[in-house]
Amino acid sequence: MNQFWTETVRRLSPYVPGEQRHGDDIVKLNTNENPWPPSAKVLAAITAVDGDALRRYPDPESTGLCTVLAKHHRLESEQVFVGNGSDEILALAFLAYFTDGQGLQYPAISYSFYPVYCDLYGIEKRPVEMGDQFLLELEKFKVNQGGIVFPNPNAPTSRAVSRANIESLLRRHTQQVVLVDEAYADFGAESVIPMINDYPNLLVCHTFSKGRSLAGLRLGVAYGDAGLIEGLRRVKNSFNSYPVDALAQQAGIASIQDNDYYQQTVAKIIATREWLVTELEQRQFSVLPSAANFIFVSPSGSALELFNRLNKAAILVRYWPDSPIDQWLRISIGTEADMQRLLKVVDDEPG
Amino acid sequence: MNQFWTETVRRLSPYVPGEQRHGDDIVKLNTNENPWPPSAKVLAAITAVDGDALRRYPDPESTGLCTVLAKHHRLESEQVFVGNGSDEILALAFLAYFTDGQGLQYPAISYSFYPVYCDLYGIEKRPVEMGDQFLLELEKFKVNQGGIVFPNPNAPTSRAVSRANIESLLRRHTQQVVLVDEAYADFGAESVIPMINDYPNLLVCHTFSKGRSLAGLRLGVAYGDAGLIEGLRRVKNSFNSYPVDALAQQAGIASIQDNDYYQQTVAKIIATREWLVTELEQRQFSVLPSAANFIFVSPSGSALELFNRLNKAAILVRYWPDSPIDQWLRISIGTEADMQRLLKVVDDEPG
Numbered sequence: 246m247n248q249f250w251t252e253t254v255r256r257l258s259p260y261v262p263g264e265q266r267h268g269d270d271i272v273k274l275n276t277n278e279n280p281w282p283p284s285a286k287v288l289a290a291i292t293a294v295d296g297d298a299l300r301r302y303p304d305p306e307s308t309g310l311c312t313v314l315a316k317h318h319r320l321e322s323e324q325v326f327v328g329n330g331s332d333e334i335l336a337l338a339f340l341a342y343f344t345d346g347q348g349l350q351y352p353a354i355s356y357s358f359y360p361v362y363c364d365l366y367g368i369e370k371r372p373v374e375m376g377d378q379f380l381l382e383l384e385k386f387k388v389n390q391g392g393i394v395f396p397n398p399n400a401p402t403s404r405a406v407s408r409a410n411i412e413s414l415l416r417r418h419t420q421q422v423v424l425v426d427e428a429y430a431d432f433g434a435e436s437v438i439p440m441i442n443d444y445p446n447l448l449v450c451h452t453f454s455k456g457r458s459l460a461g462l463r464l465g466v467a468y469g470d471a472g473l474i475e476g477l478r479r480v481k482n483s484f485n486s487y488p489v490d491a492l493a494q495q496a497g498i499a500s501i502q503d504n505d506y507y508q509q510t511v512a513k514i515i516a517t518r519e520w521l522v523t524e525l526e527q528r529q530f531s532v533l534p535s536a537a538n539f540i541f542v543s544p545s546g547s548a549l550e551l552f553n554r555l556n557k558a559a560i561l562v563r564y565w566p567d568s569p570i571d572q573w574l575r576i577s578i579g580t581e582a583d584m585q586r587l588l589k590v591v592d593d594e595p596g
Numbered sequence: 597m598n599q600f601w602t603e604t605v606r607r608l609s610p611y612v613p614g615e616q617r618h619g620d621d622i623v624k625l626n627t628n629e630n631p632w633p634p635s636a637k638v639l640a641a642i643t644a645v646d647g648d649a650l651r652r653y654p655d656p657e658s659t660g661l662c663t664v665l666a667k668h669h670r671l672e673s674e675q676v677f678v679g680n681g682s683d684e685i686l687a688l689a690f691l692a693y694f695t696d697g698q699g700l701q702y703p704a705i706s707y708s709f710y711p712v713y714c715d716l717y718g719i720e721k722r723p724v725e726m727g728d729q730f731l732l733e734l735e736k737f738k739v740n741q742g743g744i745v746f747p748n749p750n751a752p753t754s755r756a757v758s759r760a761n762i763e764s765l766l767r768r769h770t771q772q773v774v775l776v777d778e779a780y781a782d783f784g785a786e787s788v789i790p791m792i793n794d795y796p797n798l799l800v801c802h803t804f805s806k807g808r809s810l811a812g813l814r815l816g817v818a819y820g821d822a823g824l825i826e827g828l829r830r831v832k833n834s835f836n837s838y839p840v841d842a843l844a845q846q847a848g849i850a851s852i853q854d855n856d857y858y859q860q861t862v863a864k865i866i867a868t869r870e871w872l873v874t875e876l877e878q879r880q881f882s883v884l885p886s887a888a889n890f891i892f893v894s895p896s897g898s899a900l901e902l903f904n905r906l907n908k909a910a911i912l913v914r915y916w917p918d919s920p921i922d923q924w925l926r927i928s929i930g931t932e933a934d935m936q937r938l939l940k941v942v943d944d945e946p947g
Binding site: 248249250252253257258267273276278280281283292294295298299300302304329330332342343345362421446458460462470475478480484485488490492493496 | 631840
């Protein structure tokens, strides 16, 4: 504690990201990174950026990238907003749309950054209890109890809800923003981007960090009604005019343009996931149905014991000691070789 | 206006950056960019980053870059904080240190983002009147009238205050944070970084955008007491865990390591500035004494007329129509060839 910290700083409990341990022998399955590198065309686009582009400010509105993304999703550019990772977009969106004094509803088991943003801005937290097997039951979200945010598929539970289910929510919940965080939607969930023209309170968040293998570059996108997007731009231009650097803008464009490569890597990850799920179920693990690039599993023995055993073998997965998820592990999908190493440790006797 | 915007969004008057018009024939002297490209070693560091580094999250705390910067300034790493441009650092610092309900003092003629941050966070604005010729008179800042922020040298006026002058302020003003924004200090002001160990409320902000030719990459730094820096980290980790991408971290390290190149380009800019000042004074311009990579000048005729004439000749400079600076132009220092083109338009008859 420091004498100059304001109340705001004192009340914070900052987000704790997964450990960033690196090394040749480490299998890193704890932050849902893509095991495959980005497209060669992305690397070429980065190398093509010259000193003249670096000495100048980047386009503050990332116009070129927004245009390419809009075309990709059959939207208008003014329905697209680009930020420094989807976390920055969430941070700006919470400030723009959830500081109305009415609180925020989000799943009780979900992305742990949501309550952190609430603390930062003094938003009342209204976690909504999960159903059986951590099912996200959208009918539990109440009208006029504040805005709504949830990931689809949810993290860390990996479960997705259907587009029809989200549309029912949007038909009911028309007075406040509904933010659908589709960070992991590439791997099996139905995107609600096609519904943006029908629901002016729907905001959808994407990232280049997962399906597009660009976590190192910090690139996130929001899609929504032009009015909602304009609100994000106003907050952005009151916080940081140039959040997305020149290299990230060019890399993002190249990634969207090489969509075949992206689809191939996503397909490989899904295939590895399905195979791993079968393997783990044969070993008496409970595995929730996953639409993400990670799985949420409960071993027949102690989750903490397995977490420690994997850690000792240089295999990093994510474990939260908090009930009711203290018997579960979140495992990112790596290459098949990564998964074989994981299974080998699982098959070793504890102790 | 959109029905879903909160009061926060409605009350904003976002910052308006200088125009980002590009083209082969444009001489861009309106956003204080460096006319020289970054060091070849910076470009090499960017090219060396591979797909494996891009698919992974970057180090959330930019440890390597902070260590290099700490060594460069003879500080400890925990006295250094890196962000996505110095604007992001200002945005985080305002939230961490100026939202205590006591308001904020800043020069009445200064960086126009300061009042924008105040509006964003609801901080009471206390602009402090300038002295003669836009002199920044630090003795006008009051004790117990809230925190203090000022650029040194000031923007857009280009004038610097001395280290001794700032030390007097710090001796008096001990209960709230004093943020010295040294974005342009490379070009002639005395940095107060050597005083950080003596004043626990002193926060100093730097950028890689000006002297280090990396505006396109978005890299800013804050230096201060470890407690102040820890406050920034807490806010950052409640806003966006990974604000600085893998390429920017490596480029930043390479830039600091190639300090000779940086010193050479800064020296060239200062030489061009001094020559241009002489040329303009011979043409009856009032020119304020500049310690920056721009000059603040008042032509003998109308500033707006000259601004328009330059604009028509594809030479962009910055003009604000607001009194008392409506007879002044801010001109970034370009190459000598850029400045020759500017002088040619100046010498043309109006009309």
